[in-house]
Amino acid sequence: MLLSPSILSADFSALLDDIKKIEEGGADFIHVDVMDGHFVPNISFGAPVMKCLNGKTSLRYDVHLMIENPAKYIKDFVTDQTEYITVHQEACTDDLAEVLDLIKSYGIKAGVSIKPGTPTSVLEGFFNKVDLILIMSVEPGFGGQSFMEDQLYKAVELSALKREMGYDYVIEMDGGISLENIERVKEAGVEMAVAGSAVYRAEDVPERVRAFKKY
Ligand code: DX5
Ligand code: ZN
Numbered sequence: 001m002l003l004s005p006s007i008l009s010a011d012f013s014a015l016l017d018d019i020k021k022i023e024e025g026g027a028d029f030i031h032v033d034v035m036d037g038h039f040v041p042n043i044s045f046g047a048p049v050m051k052c053l054n055g056k057t058s059l060r061y062d063v064h065l066m067i068e069n070p071a072k073y074i075k076d077f078v079t080d081q082t083e084y085i086t087v088h089q090e091a092c093t094d095d096l097a098e099v100l101d102l103i104k105s106y107g108i109k110a111g112v113s114i115k116p117g118t119p120t121s122v123l124e125g126f127f128n129k130v131d132l133i134l135i136m137s138v139e140p141g142f143g144g145q146s147f148m149e150d151q152l153y154k155a156v157e158l159s160a161l162k163r164e165m166g167y168d169y170v171i172e173m174d175g176g177i178s179l180e181n182i183e184r185v186k187e188a189g190v191e192m193a194v195a196g197s198a199v200y201r202a203e204d205v206p207e208r209v210r211a212f213k214k215y
Contacts, residue, residue: 006196025209036067040141047076086111138175147176159189
């Protein structure tokens with residue numbers, strides 16, 4: 001399974017060191033959690049932080065925009081190292097198709113995320129237009145929350161649909177993922193796991209990444 005550790009739980013005063021640790025452990029991406037204090041009740045950091053990291057890590061960015069009006073800010077997150085930009089369906093109820101096209105116009109893969117209360121059915125019509133679907137397994141806004149087991153069925157649904165219809169989106173899950181539940185997450189059909197606190201609260205971060213990568 002692919003692992004995208006979230007730097008939301010890193011030590012921001014030593015961010016590059018903390019990124020080197022996940023790189024050493026064999027992480028696949030850096031999960032970049034951007035929060036605006038409107039879409040979610042918390043503010044994290046923005047594009048300048050990513051730009052500072054450019055060229056200093058070999059890892060590519062998996063950007064998760066938890067912001068209102070994402071179309072206005074997509075361009076800011078375009079860097080040579082940006083692999084995915086994911087927006088929330090709930091923040092683009094009127095213009096999701098346009099926002100996805102905008103992301104792709106920069107040659108970047110486009111993702112869409114759904115909050116725990118949003119069913120996968122809202123994505124009908126978009127399954128062949130997205131490169132990634134991010135299922136939230138906590139209410140977005142904060143790291144370190146408990147995993148919502150009742151979101152696993154969405155991965156089961158999306159992976160069955162993917163098989164039946166030949167779609168090629170990556171199924172990602174984010175929130176509360178740990179070594180205790182990673183096996184169930186994988187069994188449900190998740191292909192890319194995000195982990196923040198479970199990675200960065202470890203005594204030995206590279207070793208924790210390696211432990212995740214066994215799944
Ligand atoms: C929540 C963020 C998550 C979160 C993951 O709003 O999108 O990426 O930081 O952190 P943990 O793994 O601690 O839930
Ligand atoms: Zn996230």
